[in-house]
Amino acid sequence: MPQLFQSIRSLAEKLYVTTENAVIGNALQVTINTRLQCILKLIFDYLFFHLLLLAPRLLIALYYQNNTDLLILSAYILIIPTCMLLLKNGASPKMVSFIIAATTLILPMISSFSNNQDVSPKYTMIWLLSLLFCYITINRRTTLLLGTFLCSYLGVVSWIKIHHLSFPISNGYVPEQLQPFMAVHAAMYILFLMRVFGKHYRNIFMLEHEQTIQKQKQHSSLLNQHLTKQFIILKGLSRSGKSKYLDGNKELLEACLIEIEKQCESAIDYLDNGKLPES
Incomplete structure (x- = not known):
């Protein structure tokens, strides 16, 4: 059994490294700016691990036959590789970041609205991660714009709930049956946060340390x-x-x-x- 886990881990690492080299390898080689290198790695990690997160969500949607979520997850599966392809072809990191941030904000809104305006942690966590990603990779103004859009949506949801308005609900959306998966969703996004954003700041510290050592060597x-x-x-x-x-x-x-x-x-x-x- 340990050998099996070791083989799976080795295969996963090879897949990650191979994909990273294919998507941003050339950009990292020609980029001197260490901050931009860290941003490129963050964008790739956000895309790569977000793609991995789709697997359990897709299984849950298939199990409950939630057609709306299946369509939205299918859109994710198309958009994420497209963003990777844009990065590989030298597209602006800020443009790609905006597409990703907007996608991971708007698509969950559509899913939330169709699932009886659900604003449980299943959605709020990805919204917060999306805004954090936007703040790091783009700028404060764009983050405030997307944040305003999110707050507007939440305001609309509150207004709907207060006035007890009803809208069509997706087939397969049963809140009571989805409750056991809340812990799974939370665990996935916590791991996602630690791996993607934690690794980003670790990369920054490592690159700054390397730069400091290099400057010390040059000075010496x-x-x-x-x-x-x-x-x-x-x-x-x-x-x-x-x-x-x-x-x-x-x-x-x-x-x-x-x-x-x-x-x-x-x-x-x-x-x-x-x-x-x-x-």
Whole structure:
């Protein structure tokens, strides 16, 4: 049994890496901006794992014969690979992000409305994740726009509930039968949140750490170059001072000693402050 789980895990990792390389591999190679690299990885993870989330939801919809949810999930299955294809072909990450955020906000609204205006955690969690994704990948203004749209929908739902209005309900929607799956939905979205957004911030920290190390190496290399230059100058001044001493030229010898002192002070200053001289 452990070997079976290990094989499944290995296969899943290979599938993930292969798909990631196929979708955003080229973009990551040509992109120097580390923040954009993290955004690209976040977009891919959001798409990839959202696609995986569709499997249990699709099974539940099939089990209860909820035709509306089946149609909406089918739309997801078409839109997500399309977004991946757009990313692969070099489309703007912000444009792809907007399509994803709007899709994961509007399609659940349609499902919610057709399922007797259901606003249970099954829907609210994906709405919140959609807004969080939009905020990270696009900007605050777009997030506020989508958030306003969501609040408007919730306001309409409240108005419908208050006035006891009735609308056609999807076949297969039975709230009592769906209650046992609420915990499953919550667990899936919690894992989704941890994997996608947690990995995003982990990538940021790792890339920033790598950048810091790289800058430190560059600074250390430049500092070594300048110190080497200082010691070469000192060596030359020392030889020059020795020759002047042998020639009995005390004035030039004193000038050499003064210059040696300056160079030593400069080298000590580099080491103490870690600042390179201005070029």
